[in-house]
Amino acid sequence: MNDVARKPLDSSRSLQLLSEISGEEPLSQRELSRRLGIAVGLVNSYLKNLVSKGFVRVKNFPSNRYAYLLTPQGMAEKSRLAYQHLSYFTSLYTVARQDYLNLFRRLEESGVREVAFCGVDEVAEVAYLSLRETGLELIAVMDDGQQGNPFFGLPVVTLEDGLGKSTGVPVVISSLKRREELTSALLGLGVATGRIFVAGATGQWLPVLNVPETHK
Secondary structure, three states, rough: OHHOOOOOHHHHHHHHHHHHOOOOOOOHHHHHHHOOOOOOOHHHHHHHHHOOOOOOOEEEEEEOOOEEEHHHHHHHHHHHHHHHHHHHHHHHHHHHHHHHHHHHHHHHOOOHHHHHHHEOHHHHHHHHHHOOOOOOEEEEEOOHHHHOOOOOOOEEOOHHHHHHHOOOOEEOOOOOHHHHHHHHHHHHOOOOOOEEEEOOOOOOEEOOOOOOOHHH
């Protein structure tokens, strides 16, 4: 994928924090940590940065308690980041949708009839929409961290179980953020490179490109 797939984590976390703080309820660092699912120390680091930029101010309460409030500059920054992220996801959707469609059509032309997905996030949903435009069938969705969750009518299973359900079937890495991690995990489980299809950094799909013999 091109640079549209590289949204900075810092801006994403900042938008999450600013959105949480913008409510009327005063929130502690511990509560912000719980809501965002990140460590308190990381919340503290982000808050210090936002305070230093004038986007957030600290309010003292009795018993040495603190809460965080948005300044007018912080409200403007939240709006700016929200627009930035909307533009990012719009671009991501457009690019990923076409790239996946090109890949699936290429596989279909090679005689492939079934594929498996590895990795579940918002990009996997885009991939599925592209898959629906072809005659390919999705027979397994695997992600060790999402096991048991539904994905368009299929249960998400572990990588090991998913590979057992899809022997010889091309495996499409359906997450951009974790493509290297997932590719390494598949290789570690003995999956041949010719079965794995991943997104390249230039916007081209770079499958490690031998379609398995059973699907030619």
